[in-house]
Amino acid sequence: SAVISQKPSRDICQRGTSLTIQCQVDSQVTMMFWYRQQPGQSLTLIATANQGSEATYESGFVIDKFPISRPNLTFSTLTVSNMSPEDSSIYLCSVGNQGNEQFFGPGTRLTVL
Amino acid sequence: QKEVEQNSGPLSVPEGAIASLNCTYSDRGSQSFFWYRQYSGKSPELIMSIYSNGDKEDGRFTAQLNKASQYVSLLIRDSQPSDSATYLCAVGGTSYGKLTFGQGTILTVHP
Numbered sequence: 001s002a003v004i005s006q007k008p009s010r011d012i013c014q015r016g017t018s019l020t021i022q023c024q025v026d027s028q029v030t031m032m033f034w035y036r037q038q039p040g041q042s043l044t045l046i047a048t049a050n051q052g053s054e055a056t057y058e059s060g061f062v063i064d065k066f067p068i069s070r071p072n073l074t075f076s077t078l079t080v081s082n083m084s085p086e087d088s089s090i091y092l093c094s095v096g097n098q099g100n101e102q103f104f105g106p107g108t109r110l111t112v113l
Numbered sequence: 114q115k116e117v118e119q120n121s122g123p124l125s126v127p128e129g130a131i132a133s134l135n136c137t138y139s140d141r142g143s144q145s146f147f148w149y150r151q152y153s154g155k156s157p158e159l160i161m162s163i164y165s166n167g168d169k170e171d172g173r174f175t176a177q178l179n180k181a182s183q184y185v186s187l188l189i190r191d192s193q194p195s196d197s198a199t200y201l202c203a204v205g206g207t208s209y210g211k212l213t214f215g216q217g218t219i220l221t222v223h224p
Contacts, residue, residue, distance in 0.1 A: 001159075031210040042201060043157070043214045092156055099164075100145040100205040102212055104156040 002027050002095055004105035012111045013083055020079045021108045023093035028073035031096030034066070037107075038089045049076040049093075083112045116140060117204050119215035128224050132189040136202030136215055139183070145205035146178055146185045147212065150198045157201055161187060192222040 003026040013019050023032065032049040047055040047068055055068035070076045080087050088111050094102040120135040134148070145164055149157035161176040163169045163185065169176045175188040185204075189196055202215040 033210070042216045045211065045213075048210065096210045099162065100210060100212070101147065101159055101162055102203075103159060107156045 001103045002029060004093065004095060004103065006091075006093060006105040006108050008108060009106065010109040010111075012113060014113055015084055017083055018079055018081045019083065019110060020077050021091050021093075021110075023076045023078070023105055025074045025095055029095040029097075030073070031102075032070060032076045033094045033096065033102065034068060034076070034078045035092040035094065035104075036089045037092060043092065046078070046091075049078075080110065083110075085112045088112045116213045117202055117215040119200075119202050119218045121218070123219035123221060125221045125223060126192050128192060128194060128222055130192050130222075132192045132196065132220055132222070134187040134189075134200050134202075134218050134220065136185045136187075136204075137183055138185070138202075138204045138213075140204065140206045140213075141180075141183065143180075143183075143204045143206050146176070147203040147205070148174075148176060148185075148187045149201040149203060149214075150196075151201060151217070152198045189220075192220075194222050194224055197221050 005024045007022045034046040035043045045058050046061045047057045049070040051070045067079045091108045094104045096102045116139045126132045148161040150160050151157045163176040163178045173190045177186045199217045201217045203212040
């Protein structure tokens with residue numbers, strides 16, 4: 001399976017600021033996804049990152065709050081904008097294959113003060 | 114209404130026993146089913162994929178799928194303390210590539 005890295009691994013940010021999380025894959029992949037995992041909770045899909053077009057957002061998530069870029073088949077970014085303490089979470093990117101299997105990056109642990 | 118539900122935990126089993134984890138799903142059109150293991154502070158790791166009715170075995174793990182009952186399970190034989198983790202059931206629906214995750218079941222294997 002692909003090797004996936006994320007930067008930063010963790011960060012502590014102030015309320016009202018923005019953070020951009022990077023996801024890098026060592027091979028070209030068609031499907032990339034961004035998830036949020038709040039403390040003690042399961043994974044919630046934020047959006048599907050589409051190469052060369054706008055991301056597809058799930059209900060409850062909007063582009064103004066979580067802008068996503070996907071400039072090529074190995075890289076994507078997720079920005080968490082105008083952060084509040086409620087955005088404190090682990091953010092995970094994943095890549096999918098033809099069998100619908102998904103493989104996850106190590107995650108970014110975000111704390112908003 | 115939750116789309117993917119897992120049996121409430123935590124589940125505690127003695128070392129060497131069989132751990133049984135269960136999951137039900139609501140979308141009859143679902144075609145792909147997965148079990149992930151997540152250690153504390155780590156990201157989910159795919160351990161089993163199953164696509165057709167019946168059993169699929171991989172080492173100490175057996176996944177069972179019953180589409181008519183909309184039910185998928187994971188059996189872990191000869192449980193080890195290293196199996197202690199949260200197990201997440203994920204279901205692929207009719208939207209290509211998307212997975213819906215259950216809330217997870219915490220498994221503890223005690224020596």
